[in-house]
Amino acid sequence: MVDVQAHQDTRGSGIPYPFDIRPLTETGGAEVFGLDLSGPIDDAMRDAILRAFLEFHILVFRDQSLTKDQQAAFSRHFGELEHHVGRLPDGSPYPIVHTVTNLDENGKPTPGAVALGNYFWHTDKSYHDIPSLMTMLHAVELPTKGGDTQFTNTRLAYEALSPQMKARIAGLKAEHSWEASRRNSGAPPATEEQKRERPPVAHPITRTHPDTGEKTIYLGNHVSHVIGLPEDESKALIAELMAHIEQPQFIYTHQWRDGDYVMWDNRCLLHRAARNYEIASERRLLHRTVIIGTKPY
Numbered sequence: 001m002v003d004v005q006a007h008q009d010t011r012g013s014g015i016p017y018p019f020d021i022r023p024l025t026e027t028g029g030a031e032v033f034g035l036d037l038s039g040p041i042d043d044a045m046r047d048a049i050l051r052a053f054l055e056f057h058i059l060v061f062r063d064q065s066l067t068k069d070q071q072a073a074f075s076r077h078f079g080e081l082e083h084h085v086g087r088l089p090d091g092s093p094y095p096i097v098h099t100v101t102n103l104d105e106n107g108k109p110t111p112g113a114v115a116l117g118n119y120f121w122h123t124d125k126s127y128h129d130i131p132s133l134m135t136m137l138h139a140v141e142l143p144t145k146g147g148d149t150q151f152t153n154t155r156l157a158y159e160a161l162s163p164q165m166k167a168r169i170a171g172l173k174a175e176h177s178w179e180a181s182r183r184n185s186g187a188p189p190a191t192e193e194q195k196r197e198r199p200p201v202a203h204p205i206t207r208t209h210p211d212t213g214e215k216t217i218y219l220g221n222h223v224s225h226v227i228g229l230p231e232d233e234s235k236a237l238i239a240e241l242m243a244h245i246e247q248p249q250f251i252y253t254h255q256w257r258d259g260d261y262v263m264w265d266n267r268c269l270l271h272r273a274a275r276n277y278e279i280a281s282e283r284r285l286l287h288r289t290v291i292i293g294t295k296p297y
């Protein structure tokens with residue numbers, strides 16, 4: 001029997017949640033206690049989790065222990081699982097539950113094992129025509145200190161824009177691409193094959209959240225330029241918007257605890273990994289699943 005906690009859903013329906021949930025910050029994020037995600041959940045529980053997800057954008061389920069199969073099963077409650085675009089060193093595709101880690105193929109901590117793009121603000125797969133809806137990370141091994149994940153709330157950031165800026169970016173689209181993502185993060189350039197496989201896509205800078213109707217700023221490290229603007233104007237506009245989004249009042253920094261299972265909404269957040277741990281000597285390993293979203297509008 002789960003406790004009905006007193007927290008009221010202020011942005012949603014007002015129905016109390018059937019689990020213990022505690023908001024983490026003003027900018028988003030809530031901790032959920034007392035649920036075991038490794039076992040089956042029914043539709044009513046799935047719907048309550050989704051409601052909390054829409055209200056808080058980031059849910060942190062404490063004290064979880066899921067196998068990869070259990071994580072895949074839990075994830076499938078929220079949509080279709082996405083395959084990773086990358087390839088393993090032997091050329092084979094990533095498994096559906098893949099690993100985010102600083103460990104190399106021999107299990108040794110090494111800074112080079114982490115994709116550089118993770119350290120820059122981004123929203124997952126925005127270089128796809130149909131980007132990611134939800135990403136879930138389950139902590140398996142954590143460094144003794146640091147290794148945080150940061151989120152910035154692009155819904156709040158949009159709300160805080162001046163009316164002039166809102167009018168200026170209404171109707172503007174940005175081009176997102178794998179190639180730009182590699183370039184922006186200083187990673188080795190995309191290969192010709194990768195460029196063919198992942199051609200650039202255009203998404204509105206002002207995105208409407210498909211479930212809440214709220215407007216968000218949809219940008220990040222996969223962006224190449226604003227379509228239709230001269231290059232210098234495009235660069236200046238992206239820099240101004242990103243500087244706005246990166247302000248501390250929009251940011252939640254997640255400090256991982258053993259057993260954390262975190263899900264977040266890529267449609268109204270940017271995220272990045274913090275380089276704040278002993279990456280060359282300490283181990284960090286998380287299991288990741290991603291749910292496919294819908295075309296931004």
Ligand SMILES: [Fe+2]
Nearest residue numbers: 122123124271
């Ligand atoms: Fe990511």
